[in-house]
Amino acid sequence: MQKALAPEISTWPDEQPQLIGSRCGDCSATTFPTQALCPRCSGDKMSDELLPRRGTLIAWTTQGFVPKLPYAGGETAETFKPFGVGLVQLDDVIRVEGRLTESDPEKLKFGMDVELTMVPFYTDADGDEVITFAFAPA
Amino acid sequence: MNDVAIIGVGLHPFGRFEKSAMELGADAIQLALKDAGVGWKDIQFGVGGSLEIANPDAVTRLVGLTGIPFTDVFNACATAASAIQLCADTIRLGKYDIGIAVGLDKHPRGAFTAHPSMLGLPAWYAENGQYVTTQFFGIKANRYLHEHGISQRTLAKVAAKNYRNGVINPNAFRRKALSEEEILGSPMLNYPLTHYMFCSPDEGAAAAIMCRADIAHRFTSQPIYLRATEIRTRRFGAYEVHSTFAPVDEDVAPTVYAARAAFEAAGIGPGDVDVIQLQDTDAGAEIIHMAECGFCADGEQEKLIAEGATEISGSLPVNTDGGLIANGEPIGASGLRQVHELVRQLRGQAGDRQVAGNPRVGFAQVYGAPGTAAATVLTV
Ligand SMILES: [Zn+2]
Numbered sequence: 455m456q457k458a459l460a461p462e463i464s465t466w467p468d469e470q471p472q473l474i475g476s477r478c479g480d481c482s483a484t485t486f487p488t489q490a491l492c493p494r495c496s497g498d499k500m501s502d503e504l505l506p507r508r509g510t511l512i513a514w515t516t517q518g519f520v521p522k523l524p525y526a527g528g529e530t531a532e533t534f535k536p537f538g539v540g541l542v543q544l545d546d547v548i549r550v551e552g553r554l555t556e557s558d559p560e561k562l563k564f565g566m567d568v569e570l571t572m573v574p575f576y577t578d579a580d581g582d583e584v585i586t587f588a589f590a591p592a
Numbered sequence: 593m594n595d596v597a598i599i600g601v602g603l604h605p606f607g608r609f610e611k612s613a614m615e616l617g618a619d620a621i622q623l624a625l626k627d628a629g630v631g632w633k634d635i636q637f638g639v640g641g642s643l644e645i646a647n648p649d650a651v652t653r654l655v656g657l658t659g660i661p662f663t664d665v666f667n668a669c670a671t672a673a674s675a676i677q678l679c680a681d682t683i684r685l686g687k688y689d690i691g692i693a694v695g696l697d698k699h700p701r702g703a704f705t706a707h708p709s710m711l712g713l714p715a716w717y718a719e720n721g722q723y724v725t726t727q728f729f730g731i732k733a734n735r736y737l738h739e740h741g742i743s744q745r746t747l748a749k750v751a752a753k754n755y756r757n758g759v760i761n762p763n764a765f766r767r768k769a770l771s772e773e774e775i776l777g778s779p780m781l782n783y784p785l786t787h788y789m790f791c792s793p794d795e796g797a798a799a800a801i802m803c804r805a806d807i808a809h810r811f812t813s814q815p816i817y818l819r820a821t822e823i824r825t826r827r828f829g830a831y832e833v834h835s836t837f838a839p840v841d842e843d844v845a846p847t848v849y850a851a852r853a854a855f856e857a858a859g860i861g862p863g864d865v866d867v868i869q870l871q872d873t874d875a876g877a878e879i880i881h882m883a884e885c886g887f888c889a890d891g892e893q894e895k896l897i898a899e900g901a902t903e904i905s906g907s908l909p910v911n912t913d914g915g916l917i918a919n920g921e922p923i924g925a926s927g928l929r930q931v932h933e934l935v936r937q938l939r940g941q942a943g944d945r946q947v948a949g950n951p952r953v954g955f956a957q958v959y960g961a962p963g964t965a966a967a968t969v970l971t972v
Pocket residue numbers: 478479480481482483492493494495496497
């Protein structure tokens with residue numbers, strides 16, 4: 455079966471999953487993931503907020519080597535395939551850092567439209583497929 | 593408040609050694625004492641910085657158990673800046689007349705790592721492959737190059753310059769010149785940054801002895817005045833290393849605030865600076881920090897670097913000792929290495945690396961996780 459790397463940060467397995475952030479009731483600052491105190495005004499009026507699914511790519515890079523533990527991908531230097539990483543602006547609400555399904559610098563463009571997706575990441579010790587969030591060109 | 597003078601500096605070479613971190617620190621202290629012409633018994637207090645060593649004050653076992661107050665600090669890449677600031681402020685406030693700041697470290701090979709919870713980050717951030725410091729530098733450099741019309745070759749020029757400066761710095765870790773082609777052709781770690789555009793963790797130690805400025809001439813004919821050290825953390829709006837998110841409304845990086853505050857406290861502007869040390873964790877960081885510290889406008893670096901402005905012989909010499917790219921980064925010592933080089937430059941003792949024209953003002957900047965920066969201003 456499938457399970458999410460971090461079940462608490464998204465509404466998956468909804469058909470159109472959304473990331474879950476917090477919104478400040480006092481100053482309307484938005485965070486991802488959720489947090490109890492507002493990083494902008496230090497207030498405690500934070501409530502859960504479902505983040506928009508679509509956005510634009512503000513900045514990006516590629517990850518060209520296997521990250522150190524506790525990276526969960528489990529690849530070796532031989533099996534590792536570089537992946538893209540980007541900062542994505544979801545509507546005018548927030549910018550979220552996440553993996554990109556595209557890793558080719560020739561195909562990644564500043565300002566390109568992207569959409570949240572859930573992608574297979576690795577298979578855990580129980581044989582379950584662990585999925586994670588990523589942004590795909592839209 | 594007292595003014596503060598640096599009367600002695602010492603540096604153990606950076607690289608890989610058989611000695612313990614504590615022994616590296618003891619060597620740096622001995623060199624600083626000799627440089628200042630004082631004995632350990634003259635030192636009234638100490639501040640020690642390290643990541644790997646929990647108690648840098650244990651160096652007193654090697655240099656003398658004189659009973660002095662000795663405070664240990666850790667502030668990531670700003671660790672040495674924190675040691676410098678605490679040492680200087682203790683003298684400014686009149687608590688003691690003469691003290692030492694020492695930084696020492698000995699890191700395992702490969703990029704720095706710690707459990708994400710140590711930085712208040714959720715475990716998934718690391719499990720997902722985002723908890724990689726070099727990744728952030730790739731994102732920041734890529735965006736900066738794109739927005740300000742800077743070429744990837746300019747990144748290679750910066751790295752090549754720092755390796756070249758390392759060749760003429762006997763204390764440097766990397767002492768081999770690399771061509772721009774070799775740098776561009778090395779493995780892509782985080783686009784647009786290749787392997788040879790990054791510094792690596794290593795080992796080393798550095799120390800600075802400071803005193804009340806009004807007594808500095810008892811020890812040296814060439815005191816160097818520590819005019820300001822300012823530390824700033826990220827504000828809401830800044831997108832910094834190890835961020836799960838950033839607000840839509842941007843604020844500038846903590847380096848901008850630290851540099852402004854240091855220049856204001858020193859009563860000096862960026863245009864007065866003759867020799868510069870910047871945090872070049874990667875070649876892109878050096879380029880970006882030039883603008884963040886106020887030495888040029890965003891985008892001007894392409895032309896300045898092509899013209900050789902940041903070379904030792906240029907109008908804006910940056911990282912004359914090879915910076916982090918040639919020296920590596922023993923975290924606790926790195927900011928004190930910068931100050932060591934500036935003191936040598938301002939005294940006219942930098943040998944083959946000496947900036948011409950009797951430099952009078954030096955500037956040093958550090959930046960690291962989780963969005964902490966420090967800026968230091970020195971004058972003759
Ligand atoms: Zn708020």
